[in-house]
Amino acid sequence: MTIDRSLISGSSSSSAKQPKLRRADGSPVRALVVDDENTLTDLLSMALRYEGWEVKTASEGRQAITIAREFRPDVIVLDVMLPDIDGLQVLNRVRSDGHETPVLFLTAKDALDDRIAGLTAGGDDYVTKPFSLEELVARLRGLIRRSTLVVADADDPVVTVGDLELNEDSHEVFRDGEPIELTATEFELLRYLMRNPRRVLSKAQILDRVWSYDFGGKSSVVEIYISYLRKKVDAGRPAMIHTVRGAGYMLKPAL
Structure with a gap:
């Protein structure tokens, strides 16, 4: 598989191996990656599967909504700019279905107002292209740790x-x-x-x-x-x- 390296920056496999995260029932974490750049979704899917996660992808907003309803992901990587409906609309539909799945927005835009728009729409984090693959995975792990998948480290929860x-x-x-x-x-x-x-x-x-x-x-x-x-x-x-x-x-x- 050929990867367009202009989509990422500073990626490296030299970081210390992190413990694999699992769902509360012991099954793999489920991630949905939504982007119309096939090379990017391939790259992210490969990285997240290396984490031990189960991954599905979508290249359009309406397709993402359908998959989210059936797959019930634990985290979503969502591009703001999609061919049919934008990521903000996708997020709104996911939230209206009653799913509070953590969402990390991914976009080529670096404007401050775009970050604010994504987060105030109900997103949980934001990364701009080009991005560090390790940073993106680390942020997703952080979102997962906030969810019910991981038991807190505190003695008294x-x-x-x-x-x-x-x-x-x-x-x-x-x-x-x-x-x-x-x-x-x-x-x-x-x-x-x-x-x-x-x-x-x-x-x-x-x-x-x-x-x-x-x-x-x-x-x-x-x-x-x-x-x-x-x-x-x-x-x-x-x-x-x-x-x-x-x-x-x-x-x-x-x-």
Whole structure:
């Protein structure tokens, strides 16, 4: 197979071998790769199968939606620009089907607004072409670790702040005994807040911890996700998530 090396940068097989990830039932992680560049999907498929994952590919948006419904992937690599419908529409359809599968957007565009658009649409990460293959695989592994596939390293997986409870093993969240459904990114953001109760966390700290990189000072994505959390965690209840003007955000037990 001939690979177009202009699609990747700085790829190397010299990194230390990482432990293979598995689903909770012991079966292989399922990944869906969506891109109209056949050489790219071949390259990513080969890399992810080397990780021990089960991989399916799609070259068009509507095809990706069909496969996602049948295959039920654990993570999706999704190109923004597709021949029929764009990646944002694909993500919207996947989310409307009730699937909170972590999604990493892949695109040739490097504009900041495109990154923001992908993440605020419900995506969980973003990589631009050309990209490092090792970095992309590492980010996918990070998304998988946030999901229910991997047991948390913490001795006690249950984090409690006031009447809010988060289980890092099962990825369940409860407020006063009522379940709260969160996306993978919302869960990671809430976990960071709950692991640091009564501590003001800046937008830069949140970007670095939850998304692992910044947005050149444009931090509206944090505001948007804080808003999402408030609607789910604080809706109809005493507020736990607070804005500290000019400083950041803090989570503390409700009075």
